[in-house]
Amino acid sequence: MSDQKRxxxxxxxxxxxxxxxxxxxxxxxxxxxxxxxxxxxxxxxLLDVIKRERPDHLAVCFDKGGSADRVEMxxxxxxxxxxxxxxxxxxxxxxxxILRAMHIPIMVKEGFEADDVxxxxxxxxxxxxYKTFMVTPDKDFAQLVSExxxxxxxxxxxxxxTWGIEEVKAKFEVDDPLxxxxxxxxxxxxxxxxxxxxxxxxxxxxxxLAQYGSxxxxxxxxxxxKGKMKENIExxxxxxxxxxxxxxxxxxxxxEFDAKDFEMSxxxxxxxxxxxxxxxxxxxTDNFLKxxxxxxxxxxxxxxxxxxxxxQQTVKKPTSAGAGQFSLFDAxxxxxxxxxxxDARITAAxxxxxxxxxxxxxxxxxxxxxxxxxxxxxxxxxxxxxDPITAELVGIAFSWEAGKGxxxxxxxxxxxxxxxxxxxRPFFESETIQKIGQNxxxxxxxxxxxxxxxxxxxxxxxxxxxxxxxxxxxNMDVLAETYxxxxxxxxxxxxxxxxxxxxxxxDVPLDKQTExxxxxxxxxxxxKEHFEKELGDANTQKLFDDIEIxxxxxxxxxxxxxxxxxxxxxxxxxxxxxxxxKTLEANIYKEAGEEFNIASPKQLGDILFDKLKLVDKxxxxxxxxxxxxxxxxxxxxxxxxxxxxxxxxxxxxxxxxTYVDALPNQVEPTTGRVHTDYMQTVAATGRLASNNPNLxxxxxxxxxxxxxxKAFIPRDENYTLLAADYSQIELRIIAAxxxxxxxxxAFKNGEDIHASxxxxxxxxxxxxxxxxQRSNAKTVNFGIIYGxxxxxxxxxxxxxxxxxxxxxxxxxxTYPKLRNFISEQVDFARDxxxxxxxxxxxxxxxxxxxxxxxxxxxxxxxxxxxxxxGSAADIIKIAMINIHKKLEEGNYKTKMLLQVHDELVFDxxxxxxxSIKTLVKTEMENAYKLKVPLDVDLDIGDNWLEAx
Numbered sequence: 001m002s003d004q005k006r007x008x009x010x011x012x013x014x015x016x017x018x019x020x021x022x023x024x025x026x027x028x029x030x031x032x033x034x035x036x037x038x039x040x041x042x043x044x045x046l047l048d049v050i051k052r053e054r055p056d057h058l059a060v061c062f063d064k065g066g067s068a069d070r071v072e073m074x075x076x077x078x079x080x081x082x083x084x085x086x087x088x089x090x091x092x093x094x095x096x097x098i099l100r101a102m103h104i105p106i107m108v109k110e111g112f113e114a115d116d117v118x119x120x121x122x123x124x125x126x127x128x129x130y131k132t133f134m135v136t137p138d139k140d141f142a143q144l145v146s147e148x149x150x151x152x153x154x155x156x157x158x159x160x161x162t163w164g165i166e167e168v169k170a171k172f173e174v175d176d177p178l179x180x181x182x183x184x185x186x187x188x189x190x191x192x193x194x195x196x197x198x199x200x201x202x203x204x205x206x207x208x209l210a211q212y213g214s215x216x217x218x219x220x221x222x223x224x225x226k227g228k229m230k231e232n233i234e235x236x237x238x239x240x241x242x243x244x245x246x247x248x249x250x251x252x253x254x255x256e257f258d259a260k261d262f263e264m265s266x267x268x269x270x271x272x273x274x275x276x277x278x279x280x281x282x283x284x285t286d287n288f289l290k291x292x293x294x295x296x297x298x299x300x301x302x303x304x305x306x307x308x309x310x311x312q313q314t315v316k317k318p319t320s321a322g323a324g325q326f327s328l329f330d331a332x333x334x335x336x337x338x339x340x341x342x343d344a345r346i347t348a349a350x351x352x353x354x355x356x357x358x359x360x361x362x363x364x365x366x367x368x369x370x371x372x373x374x375x376x377x378x379x380x381x382x383x384x385x386x387d388p389i390t391a392e393l394v395g396i397a398f399s400w401e402a403g404k405g406x407x408x409x410x411x412x413x414x415x416x417x418x419x420x421x422x423x424x425r426p427f428f429e430s431e432t433i434q435k436i437g438q439n440x441x442x443x444x445x446x447x448x449x450x451x452x453x454x455x456x457x458x459x460x461x462x463x464x465x466x467x468x469x470x471x472x473x474x475n476m477d478v479l480a481e482t483y484x485x486x487x488x489x490x491x492x493x494x495x496x497x498x499x500x501x502x503x504x505x506x507d508v509p510l511d512k513q514t515e516x517x518x519x520x521x522x523x524x525x526x527x528k529e530h531f532e533k534e535l536g537d538a539n540t541q542k543l544f545d546d547i548e549i550x551x552x553x554x555x556x557x558x559x560x561x562x563x564x565x566x567x568x569x570x571x572x573x574x575x576x577x578x579x580x581x582k583t584l585e586a587n588i589y590k591e592a593g594e595e596f597n598i599a600s601p602k603q604l605g606d607i608l609f610d611k612l613k614l615v616d617k618x619x620x621x622x623x624x625x626x627x628x629x630x631x632x633x634x635x636x637x638x639x640x641x642x643x644x645x646x647x648x649x650x651x652x653x654x655x656x657x658t659y660v661d662a663l664p665n666q667v668e669p670t671t672g673r674v675h676t677d678y679m680q681t682v683a684a685t686g687r688l689a690s691n692n693p694n695l696x697x698x699x700x701x702x703x704x705x706x707x708x709x710k711a712f713i714p715r716d717e718n719y720t721l722l723a724a725d726y727s728q729i730e731l732r733i734i735a736a737x738x739x740x741x742x743x744x745x746a747f748k749n750g751e752d753i754h755a756s757x758x759x760x761x762x763x764x765x766x767x768x769x770x771x772x773q774r775s776n777a778k779t780v781n782f783g784i785i786y787g788x789x790x791x792x793x794x795x796x797x798x799x800x801x802x803x804x805x806x807x808x809x810x811x812x813x814t815y816p817k818l819r820n821f822i823s824e825q826v827d828f829a830r831d832x833x834x835x836x837x838x839x840x841x842x843x844x845x846x847x848x849x850x851x852x853x854x855x856x857x858x859x860x861x862x863x864x865x866x867x868x869x870g871s872a873a874d875i876i877k878i879a880m881i882n883i884h885k886k887l888e889e890g891n892y893k894t895k896m897l898l899q900v901h902d903e904l905v906f907d908x909x910x911x912x913x914x915s916i917k918t919l920v921k922t923e924m925e926n927a928y929k930l931k932v933p934l935d936v937d938l939d940i941g942d943n944w945l946e947a948x
Contacts, residue, residue: 007125007262008055008152009107009118011136012062016042016095018137018154020088027087028485030280038091043098043284045154047291049135050264052160053152057130057262060099061117062092062108094279101271105261109253115140116250122149124257133162140189142168143180144249155849173206175213182215185244194246195239198232215244267292346486348519355518357407357510364423367406371427374400376459378436378525381443382517384504388445389560389668389675393417394505396424397517399525405518409510421450429455438462438476438524444556461524463548464531466681467540471844474681480523483530488523489516543839543874548680551877554884554896555678555688562673563897563907566711566943567664573707577656584649591642598649601628614640652704659698659708666693674712678899685866686841686873688899696900700948709945712898712905719907720940723947724920726902727935728753729872731781736930737838737867738821742814747932754778761810772798780811784818787861822864829863837870838928875934876902879927886919905944913940 019041028037050058099106107117118141122132126148133152134141141151142163151163161167168177186205188196200208212218219237222230233240269292276285358367371377377400383391392414399405408424410417427433428447434457437443444454462474472478480486494516495503505513535541589595592612596603605626609618614636619627630647637644666674674693682689690696699705714721731753735743746756751766758769758777769777779796780788788796793804812819829835830849834842843866847859876899883904884896893909894916904924908916917938924936941947 004129004131004148005056005259006053007057007059007121007130007132007257008049008053009121009132009134010046010049010058010060011114011118011134011138011141012042012060012095013114014136014138015045015154016088016091018042019045020085020091032280034090034279035087036091036279036281038088039094039098039279040281040284042091042095043281044287046104047287049152049160051291053133055133055264057125057259058264059105059107059121059262061114061121062106063114064108064110064112094275097275098272101275102267103265104267107255109255112250112253116253117255119144119249119251120253120255121257123251128257128259130259139171140180140184140247140249142172143177143184143247145177159850161849172209174209179209179214181244181248182213183209184247185215185240186218188243189247194243196243197240198236199229200233204229215240346484348489348515351403351486353403353405353519353522355405355407355514355522357409357514360420364408364420367408368423368427371398372430372433374433376400376434376436377427378521378528379443380437380517380521380524381446382505382513383446384506388442389449390670391446391449393421393446393450395513395517397514397521399518399521402526402529403522405522405525407514407518409513412506418450421447421452425452428452431456434459436461436525436528438479438520438527441552441556441559444553445560448556448560458549458552459528459532460549460552461527461531462681463552464528464535464544467544467548467841468531468534468538469844470681470684470686470842471846476520476523476527479527484523484526486523488519491516538842539840540842543841547839547874547877547881550881551680554880555680557884558896558898559675559677561895561897561907562668562671562675563905564672564713564715565663565667565674566713567667570660570664570711573711574656574660577652577660577704581649581652581656584645584652587645588642588649591645598646599653601625604628604646608643612642614643651699651702655699655705655708659693663693663708663711676898683873684843686837686870686877687901688873688877690900695898698900706945709948710943712944713942714907719909720913720942721944721947722906722908722913722916722920722938722940723944724904724906724924725937725939725948726872726876726924727937729875729902729934730868732930732932732934733838733868733871733875734784734818734821736932737871738815738818739931740815740817740821743818744932747935754781757781757811757814760814761807776807780807784811784822786865787857825863825867826860829859835863835867837867837874838930839871839874841870841874843867843870872902875928876904876924879924880904882923882927883920886923890919892916903948905947908940 016038020038022041023037027035028040030036046060049055096106107121108114109117115138118134118136122134122144125132126146130148132149134144134149135152135154137153145151145163145165145168147165151168153161153163155161163171165177168180169175172180172183174180174183183205184194184196186197186200186208187202188194188200208218212221219233219240222234222237225233269289272288273285276282276288358364377398379399380397381393382395382397383393385391392412393410395407395409397405397407408420410420428435429452435454436459438461440454440458440460447454461476461479465472465474465479472482477488477490480488494508494512495505508516535544585598588598592607594607596607598604602625605618605628608614608628609626619632621627630650633643633647637647663674668675676693676695677691679689679691688696698708700709712721731743732747734740735747742760743753743757746753752774754774754777755766755769757780758764758773759766761777761780762769762773764773776797776799779793783793783796788808791801791804793799793808794801797804799807825835826848829845833846833848834844836842843862845859845862845866847855848863850856850859880896880899887894887896892912894912895907896904897907898905904920906916906920921936921938925934927934939947
């Protein structure tokens, strides 16, 4: 690290406004009614800089009275700016108090802008041998960058990027940072009301700079221009010169850099704490104390002590709720960290509300009459348990106006409960009343037990938020705290913690049931109002309306249907596995020379590496014991029989415990079937997840793993299972999106894509491709989607590292458009902060510009993989929706049961088999039109393995 002293100059108003707008959708208001958003935002940013960089010298620079010189030159300078928001006017005195208490100098000069103050101080400090960092997002400062002056720019998603000379040259396409002044003068600046040259935008300004080098040289050579552009510039030469002057940061402000005054010193801890207490900043107080504690002292980060020469691009953060509005201050980019400042959180106890329980009889009739007059209602069921198939209704809450709601308790007697639900049937089955809920699939399944179908338009806040911010959690408590600054009543307050002593909701007094249930409906209604706009801002409204909401109903039907399980087969299979595991166990003990607990990583490590000494320098975990993870053992397996046997032992033991022995316990006694739960809001790519049991993780690469599928069988002898599987859909998507004609033609001609690839990359005729060549080509084909490296490919094949690199290089040379597509995806992600599927599903990549190469590399792989995986997920969802609709319209007895990755499984009534095969194949292959045909393989069988 350089010993050169470092000065940080903070552009106060740039960070104050940035802080204010970061919280604009969810302002931080304390109990005194003061909007503290700008103060909180600015102070968080300041502490972040101090924590990250531990600067030697620091000052915060303010504007005062605007630039008198520029207004004198051009009366309309900055005249177009809106009035400063009242919250910022209130914030500035508090911020100045905080800075004084922190002993941080405030630099301000009447009649000058902070830009000019920072520019002057930067140049003075440079002459005294300092390295200066200008903390601001304002691109105008790029003109000041020199060998020892840098821009230190906050970026959306957390963190900072440093612009030195090379970064500025690359960003503005100039030869010298001073040319940024010419660039700004030519194109003007709408925010400062600098006029610029008429008709000259960013691209034209860069072109002129490349050709002429400066404003003056351009104006001296207008005879070389043509048409309207020539006329415009010649007629506005004086305007061009004026614009350049207005864009030039002054370097002669009457301020002085006094190194001693700018030194970082110990703050007045109690003074700062008192201000924070007045503002009700409890969490910020903790942040402040940690920042200035001895334990937190650290050396400056690499990004400023040794400025990188590589270009760091700014992420344009997409407009999405939760993704952009708070993450400005989240240095680690943790999407859940946006729940900031828990001070003054609203609760039911502090919030004015009207929640009423409805008595039976006339009160219920009057309530339902009122309910039926509404156009949009939020409802929430309260039940005896979390399993919708067995849960019984305890009550239903309704809300259609914020702060108000009603609770309808249900009798325990099933006949009486059914009578009450019959009174509500017109509401639930009304096509004209919109139903709002959080995780509506659960409520829909509960109501189906009572033979009630929920009809009409739906709005699910959990699904809406998933599309807006897929990487965050989506449970109601998190959403309420994040977007409404509201902490809901905890379920544990009512029924206690999980365990044998936990109560049923039926045991909870009616008044507490009412408060809890109606609050859920009320909060969900308010979240709906918030997310409705955000869906539009994130361009995901169509995805919500056309895919996720219709799919919700499809999944509810599939989950309620369940699938039949052959328990006797699993029992006999369990005995087989038990015998094989015992044989492996005996072999391992014999090879080890003693008995030990094979499942204990510590005992296993001691045997393999202390006793048997299988490697010279075995890896160890953080706790000091030998590492025995699967990847480490797999590397050694080919050389040592004992390790091969251990891996087999582990695989069979997991198969037996996780599936073979567990699946019979997951048969629902009331239906005799297994009912998995499909989750729409888990995978950020858009793929569905399966739970209780997880049917998507059943091993299919091993013979024993595949046998588990034998246990899934049709409902009876009149039915058969049909599996419909998209053939190589991800490869087809990447071929279509990259417009790689060679691959497209291979698919159109029905060629074996892996053999076709092998033929091209190994330069042999198609009919001469060997099995090994095809296998290697297949590994590369799928590996490219996941960003496979030469090292990774080498580990997956028998190729050496150099052979793997050569194969990848040849692959890209064979498919150049594919390589371009990958580069374009990464570039798009860098510029926009997200990538998207064919249907516009976004995957946000907060680490795409990370300075950590490992973290950035993972984000770059996701930039390529997410649109491919996500598009495949979108396509199969469309197919599911369309097939489900056709099955209902045709009154088929056939049911769709399972979705596992690219495969759908159906319980087909045998007389319907041929028509169902045609229907399924047609709908799946035509779900979405690509430049490559989608191809679906169909198989039938008496169990899932046969059908697959």
